[in-house]
Amino acid sequence: MKTIKAAVCHEFGAPLVIEDILLRAPEMGEVEVSLDAVAICHSDISFADGAWGGSLPAVYGHEAAGVVSAIGSGVNSVVIGDSVVVTLIRACGTCISCASGAPTNCETPYDGDQGPIRTTSNTKLHQAMACGAFAEKVVVHQNQLVKIPETIAKDAASLIACGVITGVGAVVNAAALRAGQDVVVIGAGGVGLNAIQGARIAGARRIVAVDMIEAKLEDAKAFGATHGILATSERPWRTSSNALGGKGADAVIVTVGAIPAYEQAPKYLRRGGRVVMVGMPHSGAMANYEPVVLAAVGQSMIGSKMGDVVIQRDIPWIVDLYEQGRLQLDSLISGRWNLDQINDAIMDTKSGTARRNVIVFKR
Numbered sequence: 001m002k003t004i005k006a007a008v009c010h011e012f013g014a015p016l017v018i019e020d021i022l023l024r025a026p027e028m029g030e031v032e033v034s035l036d037a038v039a040i041c042h043s044d045i046s047f048a049d050g051a052w053g054g055s056l057p058a059v060y061g062h063e064a065a066g067v068v069s070a071i072g073s074g075v076n077s078v079v080i081g082d083s084v085v086v087t088l089i090r091a092c093g094t095c096i097s098c099a100s101g102a103p104t105n106c107e108t109p110y111d112g113d114q115g116p117i118r119t120t121s122n123t124k125l126h127q128a129m130a131c132g133a134f135a136e137k138v139v140v141h142q143n144q145l146v147k148i149p150e151t152i153a154k155d156a157a158s159l160i161a162c163g164v165i166t167g168v169g170a171v172v173n174a175a176a177l178r179a180g181q182d183v184v185v186i187g188a189g190g191v192g193l194n195a196i197q198g199a200r201i202a203g204a205r206r207i208v209a210v211d212m213i214e215a216k217l218e219d220a221k222a223f224g225a226t227h228g229i230l231a232t233s234e235r236p237w238r239t240s241s242n243a244l245g246g247k248g249a250d251a252v253i254v255t256v257g258a259i260p261a262y263e264q265a266p267k268y269l270r271r272g273g274r275v276v277m278v279g280m281p282h283s284g285a286m287a288n289y290e291p292v293v294l295a296a297v298g299q300s301m302i303g304s305k306m307g308d309v310v311i312q313r314d315i316p317w318i319v320d321l322y323e324q325g326r327l328q329l330d331s332l333i334s335g336r337w338n339l340d341q342i343n344d345a346i347m348d349t350k351s352g353t354a355r356r357n358v359i360v361f362k363r
Helices: 042-046 152-176 190-200 214-222 236-243 260-268 290-298 309-323 338-348
Strands: 002-008 019-025 030-039 064-071 083-086 118-121 137-139 145-147 181-187 206-213 228-232 249-254 270-279 300-303 334-335 354-358
Touching: 002 290, 002 338, 019 042, 019 137, 019 338, 030 083, 030 152, 042 338, 064 137, 064 152, 064 181, 064 206, 145 309, 152 190, 152 249, 152 309, 152 354, 181 190, 181 260, 181 334, 190 206, 190 214, 190 249, 206 214, 206 236, 214 228, 228 236, 249 260, 260 270, 334 338
Parallel strands: 181 206, 181 249, 206 228, 249 270, 270 300, 334 354
Antiparallel strands: 002 019, 019 118, 030 064, 030 137, 030 354, 064 083, 083 145
16 A cells, blocks of 8 residues: 555544555556645535535545556556546446446445545545545546546546536536526525536526625626626625616526525526525535425425536536637636645635635655
8 A cells, every 4th residue: 555645634623634545556547646736625524514415534635636657457547657637536337326327326336435445554544536636646437537638637627527527517507597597596605616617618698697696797707707796785686686787697506505595596586587506505404495485386495416417518518619619628727735734725715705625746
């Protein structure tokens, strides 16, 4: 087994600890990737804070890019030296969900306690979200990887693995937005900005961003929002209706895990509109709705995990949009940090002003 550096969570809510861990060689169908960059997603922070429980000690991180450095038997999708994006979508390809074209809902469980990483005393170390990418290297299944051009900077490419595909996919795949329709995006953080980009690319007529921070609304306009509304204003859904010409939105994308945002989301809809639920509240948090209202006007609410993407289809499309200059990646990065600075980067992310902070590895 190899010895590598990783940021390990030993206690929920405590700072991560930079330490040596053990990484085994890739086995059947697996690939080792030497990472160049891993972005910090709010899901990583929520896991590390204990919002959803889980096994400890653990290595989080699931939004990464790097270079293939070893392959196991049976690998036919990449070769050593390929540049790749590493995702948490570990799809078996054979369950009902995968066979139906919905690999983000793969029904084959993965036990991160039995993954490729161990402590230096050879005891259990949980590979969170089938990635464990707050580390110098990862070993993951080949189906979690997508090859990208080596000319794309890895810090920018890492964002595609979660924040970009989740935001863009929520609009294009889950909401199935058509050109000329109107969208409200609640939350102008990393995922929200990408939902805004997705709406712009899909040809939305008007895109309304809703957030609690004025500066983030200005960010949203730089990514394609036509209007910005403070969530703290009185009845912001009425302001949104005015911006949309006196009607509700065809789709509302909720990208934050805040219960008030979920409870208010249907108020932004037109008749027959759809709320797409992306943000992840803590386990046990409950929202209240009046079902008769949704039923009477034909509205719906659906969940969207990882933008309902098929990574082998959607990531190359997103890469192509980026290379054409039609989708922003570089400007999504708020700061670049070393692994030793990960706790500072997490605190900066928690402040609510960061778009995406990225850990950059020196190899």
